[in-house]
């Protein structure tokens with residue numbers, strides 16, 4: 001997992017609420033055997049509509065998704081986070097998230113920032129007026145900055161530390177690799193070896 | 196301090212313990228199959244990690260494989276999953292038993308038969324029936340795909356110690372009543388959520404008398420009443436079963452191992468968080484009538500009236516089940532005619548199960564209009580059964596003798612029920628559509644399965660002798 005401190009990028013305004021994980025990625029994409037390449041599944045039903053915001057070339061290359069409230073509700077599929085990551089998003093900003101989705105996202109390095117509805121509305125307006133608007137997401141200071149304004153956000157200390165260190169669960173465990181190696185030195189001789 | 200079997204195994208595997216954090220547990224054996232491993236391997240690849248202990252990791256192909264041949268996987272999605280596993284195992288250096296290999300088979304049959312499963316071990320697999328391995332006094336439980344990746348990379352898992360429950364089975368199983376009847380009766384008694392949050396230990400005289408196969412059947416279904424794991428203390432039966440198997444310790448290692456294994460059983464004064472009792476001598480052949488493994492009854496009973504249940508949620512579940520299963524309350528279970536009989540799965544696909552079924556079928560015929568599939572749990576079980584001539588008993592009776600795999604336990608391979616078909620199945624889940632869309636499953640023991648195949652309706656072997664006498 002990449003370390004996350006400060007991210008600056010352009011944003012896509014997704015003016016919709018209650019975007020559940022079935023919309024983020026439909027079930028047909030779950031039959032796959034890979035963990036990457038889910039970008040084509042991201043919002044795939046909506047992307048068939050040429051007027052859908054992600055199809056607007058002015059937002060090409062955006063890495064921040066500005067979403068309405070209740071983003072990521074519904075099914076627990078980890079694929080929803082994989083799809084957003086694979087598409088190139090590093091941050092989602094929304095007033096409220098589905099719990100499981102938020103948990104999954106923070107475990108996998110996708111920063112889901114919670115800002116009040118009014119802040120999201122301001123950001124939508126800024127980005128729609130000028131798609132090149134840079135959004136600065138500062139995890140160290142727990143602050144979002146854009147267009148000369150700034151908004152503070154909350155994030156649990158432990159989760160913040162983990163994201164800043166770029167540690168997934170495996171990364172966290174590997175910090176104790178010495179202990180694992182020491183334990184392996186004491187396993188009984190009759191412990192199985194598949195060989 | 197006095198400890199339970201599960202606590203002893205747990206304590207022996209703690210790599211790191213810190214306040215406010217789950218313990219980091221070392222994993223002795225990691226079993227893999229094609230369905231839950233692809234994204235885990237992909238995760239490793241993405242992060243540039245390798246498999247930490249390929250010598251403690253082993254894979255097999257089971258869920259998607261056909262059982263009518265060893266060469267062609269017709270469904271492209273199934274084939275891709277299998278080919279992905281083969282590619283991943285080759286790339287990461289993991290040993291694999293592919294279709295056609297003499298040790299290939301259902302993951303929970305493959306491990307024990309090679310002696311890979313041993314007392315006191317921690318064993319995980321991306322599969323809920325990993326509880327099977329608890330029969331050897333191992334702490335064995337199912338994990339999700341992210342955890343599979345975690346174990347591949349670190350050979351450990353962060354885990355919090357669950358609560359402990361003892362299930363004491365007193366008395367002696369009557370003749371013709373098996374481990375499957377015992378566990379089905381227990382699940383009906385305790386409900387499908389009765390074990391949630393617990394590691395369970397099965398003990399008492401009726402458990403001690405069970406063969407290893409019978410113990411595996413009991414531990415296997417721990418997950419069906421919600422338990423995280425289901426252990427049985429290792430004893431002489433365990434040691435005798437293990438001795439001489441491929442991966443069992445040899446020479447002085449064997450003696451050291453047995454000496455250690457003898458220290459594992461629960462201390463006499465250890466305290467469990469919960470205790471449950473069951474009287475084996477009161478049990479009869481037991482089957483399920485509904486759509487979860489807790490909706491079961493003695494074969495002597497009738498389809499219950501959904502309104503007879505105590506709580507509204509049970510009544511609602513029973514109403515739905517009776518409708519899905521197309522049943523009329525008050526009908527004797529013995530009157531239910533079946534279309535298909537399935538003997539197999541990680542619950543009842545071992546040699547002893549096939550022997551039991553063959554004993555009932557010997558010299559008899561599968562009833563007209565009934566299809567019977569006999570699917571060994573592994574290629575090795577199949578070979579042993581053929582050495583004993585069991586396959587001839589099955590084919591002469593008119594049953595299909597198949598290659599090893601999960602087969603009709605779940606609708607992921609070509610062996611499925613057609614909509615509306617009713618089966619008597621030795622597997623572990625009677626969920627709606629589990630054996631194929633619209634299929635209706637009655638869980639039974641191998642003996643009941645075989646007797647049912649002969650009469651065409653749910654029956655116990657004793658019913659056949661009654662028929663013969665007429």
Ligand code: SF4
Pocket residue numbers: 257258301302303322324540541542600601604605622623
């Ligand atoms: S036999 Fe059935 S329960 Fe066992 S591993 Fe296969 S699908 Fe799962």
